[in-house]
Amino acid sequence: LAKTTQPISMDSYEGQEVNITCSHNNIATNDYITWYQQFPSQGPRFIIQGYKTKVTNEVASLFIPADRKSSTLSLPRVSLSDTAVYYCLVGDGTGGFKTIFGAGTRLFVKA
Amino acid sequence: DTEVTQTPKHLVMGMTNKKSLKCEQHMGHRAMYWYKQKAKKPPELMFVYSYEKLSINESVPSRFSPECPNSSLLNLHLHALQPEDSALYLCASSQSEGGQETQYFGPGTRLLVL
Numbered sequence: 001l002a003k004t005t006q007p008i009s010m011d012s013y014e015g016q017e018v019n020i021t022c023s024h025n026n027i028a029t030n031d032y033i034t035w036y037q038q039f040p041s042q043g044p045r046f047i048i049q050g051y052k053t054k055v056t057n058e059v060a061s062l063f064i065p066a067d068r069k070s071s072t073l074s075l076p077r078v079s080l081s082d083t084a085v086y087y088c089l090v091g092d093g094t095g096g097f098k099t100i101f102g103a104g105t106r107l108f109v110k111a
Numbered sequence: 112d113t114e115v116t117q118t119p120k121h122l123v124m125g126m127t128n129k130k131s132l133k134c135e136q137h138m139g140h141r142a143m144y145w146y147k148q149k150a151k152k153p154p155e156l157m158f159v160y161s162y163e164k165l166s167i168n169e170s171v172p173s174r175f176s177p178e179c180p181n182s183s184l185l186n187l188h189l190h191a192l193q194p195e196d197s198a199l200y201l202c203a204s205s206q207s208e209g210g211q212e213t214q215y216f217g218p219g220t221r222l223l224v225l
Contacts, residue, residue: 042219043202101154
C-alpha cells in the first residue's frame, strides 16, 4: 500500500493560491493520484486525478513530478467556501483496500 | 445521475437495538463501499463489494454486517452496537476505468449509540 503524508493544516486568505503537497514515496507503477475535498458532515467529493505531469480542471490543478513520489494540489484564488479537509489518495484503480485515505489537510481560508 | 443516496440521515439507537443503514446508486457502478468516520479523522474503510463479492476489513467487529442485495443497493446491518460506534457512516461507489478509480460518496448517516 502506498502511504501518503500531507500537512495537517494550512491557513490562507481569500483570493490567494493554495498549494497542498502530498508525499507518496512508495507509489507503484500502476497507481493513480486522486484528491478529494470534504466539508463537515458531508461525504468526500472528487476534485482531481492524475498519473503524471500536470492535470487541470475547472476547480484545481494537479502537479506530479517525473519521479511521482509527491504531488501538489493547486487551488487558484480560494474563497471562504474552500475551507475543508483535502485528502490525497494513491491507488491502482482496483479499489478496495488498496486505496486508503490518509490523514488529510485541513485548509482554513480567512477573509 | 451521479448521486449516491443514503438513508436515514440521522439514527439514534440503543445498544440492544437492531437497525439497518441503506445506500443506493444508479450509476451502474459495480463496486460499493462502507466507511466509518469519527470526528476529525479520515474515513476508514469497513467493507467493499466488488461485483457483489465481499471484502472485509478484519478489524471491523461482527456487530456490523453488510449486505448487497443487488449491484445498486448496499445495506449495513447493525446489532448490539457500542457507544464508541457512534460516527458518520459513509457509502461510496466506483467503477474502475482504465486503472483510474473515482469514488462517489453519499452524504452519510450520522449514528449515535446510547
